Amino acid sequence: MLNPGELQIELFCRGLRIHESCELERDARHVARTRAGLGSGLEMVIPGDLKDLWLNVPVEEDFVDETPFLLAKRDGAYRVEDEQNGEHYPVVIPPEPDWYDRATSRGVPMHRVGVLQGTYLGIYVSNSCMYWYGKEPKNCRFCTTGANVGVNEVAEKDLDDVVEVAQAAKEESGVTFVHFNTGYQNGRGLEQIAPYVKAVKERVGLLTGIQCVPVPPAEHWKYDVLMDLGADHFSFCYEFHNPEWFAKLLPGKEATVGQRAFFESLEYCQGKLPKGACSGEIIAGVEPLEDTLRAIDYITSVGAFPTVCIFRPVIGSDMEDYPSPDPDAMREVMRAMHRSCRKAGIPMGVAPNIEVSLIVNPDDAQYLVPRDWAFRLHAWKQRLIRALAAGRFRRELRPHPVSGDLGRLGTGSGKGGQG
Amino acid sequence: MTRSPREAMGFEKDDPRGTLADFLIERLQECTVPLEWEDRSIGFAVRRAGDDERPAGRPRLWFLPDDRGRILAVAYKPSRLTFSRDRFAYGALPFRPGQEAGAREDLESLLRWLHEDFKPALRPARLQRTISVTLPSD
Incomplete structure (x- = not known):
């Protein structure tokens, strides 16, 4: 018998077949690759005594x-x-939110603006990542985003559409966090995202996260502007810690910014924000295991939390013929992630209602370690931190003016997308 | 298909893409690998005949006009889940009016790739990985 954490990893690695008794058309969220890095599956919740685990289970790939x-x-x-x-x-299939099939005031179906990934709202704000363009695209080899925007979602997001979708997701789905992503935009990702962050903060009231390819140190001040505009979280997807794997599988990132830029930006942003506010995102199951373990320890050593995706050979990607990872190895990785976070004192599960279904969250991995006295002490500390932070989160979840100036980024009056 | 492929493209009589569409449709009809045709709200799609019986065999080529005076052949696989609206796109190859000679070779490479289940290593050289239009939902 597997415990919830073990089952989560088994399902990430082996996928799931659907029996004819299922009525997913009626019961489930639609399976969407909107903003697909590694996502393509069925959203599901595994109930557990420590916490319920959200996951996005592979159901489409051939290995299933x-x-x-x-x-x-x-x-x-x-x-x-x-x-x-x-x-x-027993598992729970979260239902599709009613707002998915509603249209914004401009007539755009809301599910083509943003989708829930676990319990948060994910929005890919701009045109395809620029690494996908050109005669020899330099896209990250595991990714399908470039082939997806325009196919499953609208190509550019209007500012008012985004606000309406965020409002609906907050009111009807209890969303507390919206994550904005741009892919590579010739160094202008932060500028593109800024108006959306400000609008969501001022008009909706949500925690906001940003994922862009990093800027060079001379432009780190832009992160300060984003923080003033209300950015609560920055994630840096450097995927592979081993520089050779980074260069081989992320040719665009290697050619434009290099691996070092990810470390510099992560350290800069994390240095300005509360511990655990930023994340280093990596993929487990491709590079050698010891490199993944090194990545985890590096990320926690700078005060950030590791976001560890289990590699998925997504249909349409350059790596679709790669094998899905071995679950035993992934258990080892996730156990190490949990221990590393504990050792470095990284808060886990503190922000309200943020469950990321595409990864094994650090606190999901508590199912993989013994429940000894250190475990109980750590759980008690996390409850205390949660209680102390609750007031701040309540304030952030109310619409409020922000001090940041969009003009500093040259993004004008705050009209984003086609708005 | 309830409409002919030519009707499905929806071109006016004097649209220069009509000749190109006729050319592409004729080549597809001559294809040695049997194809099945599917109507779309805009344009039409082809797939290998008999693919319904193969779990992983679902590649499609969707031919439709774009807003830049071209005809796009979008390579994608529909979801294997009957209820899903998801589509797994591999990119698109644009065909331009007046360039029928090169179109024959491009079409042949696309059909070979279709036959090989869109294997990454066999991707046609002129395929554009990003798709410049928002595809209809059907």
């Missing part, structure tokens, strides 16, 4: 044909059945 796991609906309830040993596990 070989999985022993089957999703079935028995007596009105969903469960994952392990056909190797007959074990079964």
